[in-house]
Amino acid sequence: MNNLGRTAVVAATTAALGAGLAGAAGAPVTASAIGPQATYLVLAPQGGTVERATARVSAADGTVVADYRQIGVLVVHSANPAFVTDVAGPGVESVASTAGLGTVLNEGDTVELTAAEIAEATGDPTAEPLAGQQWNLAMIDVPRAHLVTTGSADVVVGVLDSGISSSHPDLADQIAREQSASCLGGVPDTSEAAWNPTTSDHGTHVAGIIAAARNGIGVAGVAPGVRVAAVKIVDNEGYVYPEAAICGFVWAAEHGMRLTNNSYHLDPWELNCRSDPRQRPVWQAVQRAIHYSWSRGVLTVAAAGNANRDLAHPFAEAGGPDDSELREIDAACRVLPAQAPGVVTVSAVGPTGRKSYYSSYGQGVVDVTAPGGDSRTRTRGRTSTTADTVLSTTYNTVTRTDGWGWKQGTSMASPHVTGVAALALSAHPELTAGQLSELLERTAVARPCPAGGYDPVPLLPSPTAGTATCRGGVRNGFYGAGLVNADRAVR
Numbered sequence: 204m205n206n207l208g209r210t211a212v213v214a215a216t217t218a219a220l221g222a223g224l225a226g227a228a229g230a231p232v233t234a235s236a237i238g239p240q241a242t243y244l245v246l247a248p249q250g251g252t253v254e255r256a257t258a259r260v261s262a263a264d265g266t267v268v269a270d271y272r273q274i275g276v277l278v279v280h281s282a283n284p285a286f287v288t289d290v291a292g293p294g295v296e297s298v299a300s301t302a303g304l305g306t307v308l309n310e311g312d313t314v315e316l317t318a319a320e321i322a323e324a325t326g327d328p329t330a331e332p333l334a335g336q337q338w339n340l341a342m343i344d345v346p347r348a349h350l351v352t353t354g355s356a357d358v359v360v361g362v363l364d365s366g367i368s369s370s371h372p373d374l375a376d377q378i379a380r381e382q383s384a385s386c387l388g389g390v391p392d393t394s395e396a397a398w399n400p401t402t403s404d405h406g407t408h409v410a411g412i413i414a415a416a417r418n419g420i421g422v423a424g425v426a427p428g429v430r431v432a433a434v435k436i437v438d439n440e441g442y443v444y445p446e447a448a449i450c451g452f453v454w455a456a457e458h459g460m461r462l463t464n465n466s467y468h469l470d471p472w473e474l475n476c477r478s479d480p481r482q483r484p485v486w487q488a489v490q491r492a493i494h495y496s497w498s499r500g501v502l503t504v505a506a507a508g509n510a511n512r513d514l515a516h517p518f519a520e521a522g523g524p525d526d527s528e529l530r531e532i533d534a535a536c537r538v539l540p541a542q543a544p545g546v547v548t549v550s551a552v553g554p555t556g557r558k559s560y561y562s563s564y565g566q567g568v569v570d571v572t573a574p575g576g577d578s579r580t581r582t583r584g585r586t587s588t589t590a591d592t593v594l595s596t597t598y599n600t601v602t603r604t605d606g607w608g609w610k611q612g613t614s615m616a617s618p619h620v621t622g623v624a625a626l627a628l629s630a631h632p633e634l635t636a637g638q639l640s641e642l643l644e645r646t647a648v649a650r651p652c653p654a655g656g657y658d659p660v661p662l663l664p665s666p667t668a669g670t671a672t673c674r675g676g677v678r679n680g681f682y683g684a685g686l687v688n689a690d691r692a693v694r
């Protein structure tokens with residue numbers, strides 16, 4: 204740990220934190236839809252069999268690399284330039300190439316703790332050494348909840364993300380190794396190397412928020428008694444392709460998980476438009492996968508996104524494969540998986556409880572809110588304060604060193620909700636996914652809309668600046684049903 208420094212190891216951009224978080228400046232996506240071994244999603248009619256679709260794939264010179272007949276979805280490789288038209292026919296509802304449909308993980312910088320900072324914080328033998336910096340846990344009453352339960356090892360949470368460091372001293376004993384897998388390419392690979400992080404520590408940070416151990420080292424998570432499974436869906440370039448996410452949902456549903464955390468969004472654009480014929484099959488396939496999870500008792504928790512966007516009133520956006528392209532956005536456009544049915548969608552607040560400057564929102568979209576950090580709340584009189592973000596476990600992919608550090612985003616808020624849900628399941632294992640979702644909302648502490656207008660970044664220019672409008676009453680667009688509360692959820 205002596206080589207840890209205050210370096211941004213996975214900087215998404217070199218601009219301000221806001222830009223890195225928003226992901227608006229994501230790397231260009233090559234739109235070469237056709238080529239050797241292009242990947243396709245082939246959907247059979249919902250509720251039907253995949254037999255005819257499988258035969259049509261073969262006849263169209265395609266190879267099925269993953270068969271998700273549970274949801275009527277095949278992941279196919281083909282070099283046939285005419286595959287999309289050749290495969291169409293009876294038994295095939297829709298087909299789409301997923302080339303160019305990956306999206307760069309919505310990821311901010313990590314500010315790692317130095318060895319000196321870690322050493323200085325080990326004074327209190329009765330608490331986790333870094334617990335004093337975890338404002339986020341006190342905010343949602345985690346210490347009081349732990350008097351009831353710290354979580355049951357029977358509860359396994361799927362972390363659909365960039366992998367989890369299995370060598371991390373705060374996570375090594377928390378990982379359900381036999382339930383972990385990489386889903387890159389849409390095909391599960393259970394080797395430990397495959398589900399460890401390679402180019403991003405995002406999943407390691409998320410996993411620590413949920414379940415970092417109470418072991419006298421570093422930090423503790425919201426639910427240190429539960430276990431996490433690494434389900435790696437973020438590839439080495441930072442992309443999340445639809446076939447990887449679909450594989451991840453099905454894997455989690457069939458390997459004993461009760462919850463999945465989803466701190467990412469799909470597509471090269473933030474929004475997936477069902478009216479776009481190329482995106483519609485992705486929407487359908489992901490929705491089927493999430494519904495399948497739900498039917499198997501798995502609750503899906505997802506981040507709302509970091510664009511300070513009103514998801515209930517989408518507007519035209521630039522970006523995607525060609526940054527000059529401006530798309531028509533309408534009510535058929537959604538953030539996936541956050542806006543899929545049955546998903547608990549999470550906005551972020553900072554230490555003051557106000558919506559984080561970057562957090563997306565939307566009445567009828569956000570279900571609950573949780574601490575995601577806000578470096579610009581200026582609780583200490585400075586313009587930007589790292590300690591107002593979220594401290595968790597890190598893995599430096601350059602030095603291959605485990606550590607602890609700060610990140611902010613709805614990516615960090617979502618695992619707080621997942622952790623609270625894991626505690627609630629530990630206390631009430633009989634809950635169905637629907638009952639658990641309802642419990643999270645019923646036990647949340649309502650937060651009113653801020654009075655007057657809301658400028659998320661007063662006096663500061665920001666890529667995500669712009670007045671946000673909070674709509675609704677007790678349940679509203681900024682905070683949904685309110686701030687999740689671990690103590691109320693376990694009673």
Ligand SMILES: [Ca+2]
Nearest residue numbers: 416418420422
């Ligand atoms: Ca610990």
